[in-house]
Amino acid sequence: GLGIGKLLSSTDHVTLDPGFVNTASCTSDITFIDGDAGILRYRGYPIAELAEKSSFLETSYLLIYGELPTPAQLTEFTDKLSMHTLLHEEMRGFFNGFPRDAHPMPVLSSGVSALSTWYQDSLDPFDPAQVELSTIRLMAKLPTIASYAYKKSIGQPLMYPDNSLGYVENFLRLTFGVPTTPYEVDPVVARTLDMLLILHADHEQNCSTSTVRLVGSGHANLFASVSSGIHALSGPLHGGANQAVLEMLAGIQESGGDVRDFVRRVKDKEPGVKLMGFGHRVYKNFDPRSVIVKKAVRDVLDRMAKPDPLLDLAMQLEEIALADDYFVSRKLYPNVDFYTGLIYKAMGFPTKMYTVLFALGRLPGWIAQWREMISDPATKIGRPRQVYTGPTERHYPA
Numbered sequence: 001g002l003g004i005g006k007l008l009s010s011t012d013h014v015t016l017d018p019g020f021v022n023t024a025s026c027t028s029d030i031t032f033i034d035g036d037a038g039i040l041r042y043r044g045y046p047i048a049e050l051a052e053k054s055s056f057l058e059t060s061y062l063l064i065y066g067e068l069p070t071p072a073q074l075t076e077f078t079d080k081l082s083m084h085t086l087l088h089e090e091m092r093g094f095f096n097g098f099p100r101d102a103h104p105m106p107v108l109s110s111g112v113s114a115l116s117t118w119y120q121d122s123l124d125p126f127d128p129a130q131v132e133l134s135t136i137r138l139m140a141k142l143p144t145i146a147s148y149a150y151k152k153s154i155g156q157p158l159m160y161p162d163n164s165l166g167y168v169e170n171f172l173r174l175t176f177g178v179p180t181t182p183y184e185v186d187p188v189v190a191r192t193l194d195m196l197l198i199l200h201a202d203h204e205q206n207c208s209t210s211t212v213r214l215v216g217s218g219h220a221n222l223f224a225s226v227s228s229g230i231h232a233l234s235g236p237l238h239g240g241a242n243q244a245v246l247e248m249l250a251g252i253q254e255s256g257g258d259v260r261d262f263v264r265r266v267k268d269k270e271p272g273v274k275l276m277g278f279g280h281r282v283y284k285n286f287d288p289r290s291v292i293v294k295k296a297v298r299d300v301l302d303r304m305a306k307p308d309p310l311l312d313l314a315m316q317l318e319e320i321a322l323a324d325d326y327f328v329s330r331k332l333y334p335n336v337d338f339y340t341g342l343i344y345k346a347m348g349f350p351t352k353m354y355t356v357l358f359a360l361g362r363l364p365g366w367i368a369q370w371r372e373m374i375s376d377p378a379t380k381i382g383r384p385r386q387v388y389t390g391p392t393e394r395h396y397p398a
């Protein structure tokens with residue numbers, strides 16, 4: 001008939017590995033994960049120690065440059081970032097071009113993409129001075145772009161950065177402040193957000209990071225590569241899960257709060273019904289980040305005096321799932337984003353911004369991985385093979 005068959009002749013030596021479950025794409029010195037033991041380390045440092053003792057900028061420096069900074073190095077890094085927080089004034093017009101109800105993730109990605117139109121200092125995207133400047137620009141400007149995406153979505157005027165503030169404090173003011181009214185940063189909110197950014201800062205070759213490397217392997221610049229990574233992050237199976245968890249919890253609440261019935265629908269594999277925030281490709285016992293987040297969520301909600309009935313629903317869901325053979329036999333546990341949305345909600349972020357916060361956290365990891373890739377002599381253009389299953393040769397009708 002159609003002559004459909006497997007033409008394996010030129011690919012019979014390739015490995016078919018959908019989802020790259022068993023395929024390493026690179027060697028890396030940056031992040032170590034042991035999924036069975038629930039271990040995550042950045043440059044050798046356990047995630048729990050960094051979350052407790054480090055700051056997001058210090059951890060970013062560690063990821064990008066390989067070692068913890070000295071106090072002088074950290075000051076220099078922080079000062080450089082403060083000097084680059086402003087966006088070109090004409091970028092305001094760029095934000096005005098989006099529809100008012102635009103989701104902030106594509107606005108964020110577009111903003112990063114647009115940076116490469118404003119900063120074309122060198123034709124060689126791998127020129128070391130250019131890479132360093134792009135690193136600083138991107139780290140400094142992403143919070144500004146993120147807050148502009150938010151302001152745009154609620155129709156408020158854009159704020160200018162206040163460079164006397166810390167990285168996270170400045171972002172909070174850009175997001176929640178309004179011109180002419182002084183904005184007081186809540187130190188509990190700032191510290192908790194800083195800690196959450198640390199937890200998200202790198203996770204070796206996940207979907208978005210692999211995207212950043214793949215785009216960069218074709219010698220695209222850092223802005224283009226990270227812009228692509230932001231799109232990869234946006235999907236609900238990846239970074240978009242934090243938004244999806246909150247929507248799931250709100251949906252359960254709206255339909256009467258029957259957690260057991262929801263779990264039944266998940267187990268029956270009703271189309272589109274998954275326990276969002278559960279499961280991970282690599283962690284098969286627990287996600288060490290989720291343990292830290294779970295501890296923080298109670299603390300934050302208590303200290304901010306914001307009890308949330310959705311937290312009770314989430315805890316019930318977790319309890320039921322952890323005792324249910326469907327989840328236990330498939331090794332499904334809460335991942336980092338099962339509880340983060342509840343914290344972001346208590347802080348006042350709208351649901352649509354949750355994945356943007358993930359992107360702010362993941363940025364130093366993307367940059368570190370991109371820089372490692374371009375300096376690794378073993379790097380080649382990323383180009384997976386396939387196993388062709390379409391028609392064999394056939395001829396156009398005479």
Ligand code: ACO
Binds near residue numbers: 019238239241274330
């Ligand atoms: N709810 C219900 N069932 C699930 C879930 C879930 N959250 N996750 C996996 N399963 C089931 C699958 O249906 C499958 O069942 P089967 O063997 O009967 O077919 C089995 O568990 C294995 O799942 P896979 O999809 O093959 O696992 P994979 O490693 O490909 O997927 C993923 C991992 C994408 C994270 C998945 O667990 C998922 O979709 N989770 C929900 C979304 C989510 O929380 N994503 C965030 C991930 S972490 C991050 O990016 C921050």
